[in-house]
Amino acid sequence: xxxxxxxxxxxxxxxxxxxxxxxxxxxxxxxxxxxxxxxxxxxxxxxxxxxxxxxxxxxxxxxxxxxxxxxxxxxxxxxxxxxxxxxxxxxxxxxxxxxxxxxxxxxxxxxxxxxxxxxxxxxxxxxxxxxxxxxxxxxxxxxxxxxxxxxxxxxxxxxxxxxxxxxxxxxxxxxxxxxxxxxxxxxxxxxxxxxxxxxxxxxxxxxxxxxxxxxxxxxxxxxxxxxxxxxxxxxxxxxxxxxxxxxxxxxxxxxxxxx
Ligand code: ZN
Ligand code: FE
Numbered sequence: 112x113x114x115x116x117x118x119x120x121x122x123x124x125x126x127x128x129x130x131x132x133x134x135x136x137x138x139x140x141x142x143x144x145x146x147x148x149x150x151x152x153x154x155x156x157x158x159x160x161x162x163x164x165x166x167x168x169x170x171x172x173x174x175x176x177x178x179x180x181x182x183x184x185x186x187x188x189x190x191x192x193x194x195x196x197x198x199x200x201x202x203x204x205x206x207x208x209x210x211x212x213x214x215x216x217x218x219x220x221x222x223x224x225x226x227x228x229x230x231x232x233x234x235x236x237x238x239x240x241x242x243x244x245x246x247x248x249x250x251x252x253x254x255x256x257x258x259x260x261x262x263x264x265x266x267x268x269x270x271x272x273x274x275x276x277x278x279x280x281x282x283x284x285x286x287x288x289x290x291x292x293x294x295x296x297x298x299x300x301x302x303x304x305x306x307x308x309x310x311x312x313x314x315x316x317x318x319x320x321x322x323x324x325x326x327x328x329x330x331x332x333x334x335x336x337x338x339x340x341x342x343x344x345x346x347x348x349x350x351x352x353x354x355x356x357x358x359x360x361x362x363x364x365x366x367x368x369x370x
Contacts, residue, residue: 147176166191167243226262227252250288
């Protein structure tokens with residue numbers, strides 16, 4: 112059995128969104144198409160049929176293109192959570208569901224990840240982790256609807272995945288996130304090296320994504336609440352002892368909101 116590999120490419124949209132496109136032969140699927148136009152341009156240019164859309168959460172920059180794509184591909188499947196906030200979903204999924212993608216000969220498992228929104232999900236499979244606005248490189252999503260506790264638990268489900276899992280997030284926020292991460296943990300050498308690498312990528316107009324779980328554990332302050340340096344930074348900044356993991360996470364998220 113000689114199966115062609117699945118190509119995964121970011122289709123840029125808006126200022127800093129990536130619409131991840133997974134392609135095998137002449138079939139492809141996309142994750143979080145906030146805008147239909149760049150997707151339609153891409154599939155036309157490469158003569159592809161769009162078979163599935165995966166949706167992580169309802170925000171317009173992740174769903175705005177669905178209506179137009181469904182119009183262009185009437186047989187398409189739209190896979191997402193059962194929510195009145197996400198119209199056009201044809202395949203409703205919930206935590207633990209397996210999603211088979213026949214056109215790519217692959218499948219994903221659904222992870223419920225409340226925090227950024229209350230019904231945010233991620234898709235995890237052999238091809239990697241597609242985690243929307245939950246985990247970013249060196250950062251995490253804003254807490255629009257969930258509590259810090261929920262978000263921290265959601266992130267812990269992701270860090271429980273195999274360390275070599277490729278992490279495909281929706282936004283190119285990496286450089287700004289790294290600046291914040293270095294403010295919290297200035298002597299983290301992995302982070303310093305990562306900043307140099309990420310700056311080079313962006314100068315060359317190349318994405319900093321995907322990352323891996325292993326890399327994120329080394330550089331992402333929101334996954335590093337046990338770092339003594341982060342605890343020290345927060346304790347000095349807030350003039351109280353900040354050591355407990357949820358407290359560290361909560362204060363980091365609050366600080367980042369105004370950074
Ligand atoms: Zn969002
Ligand atoms: Fe977003």
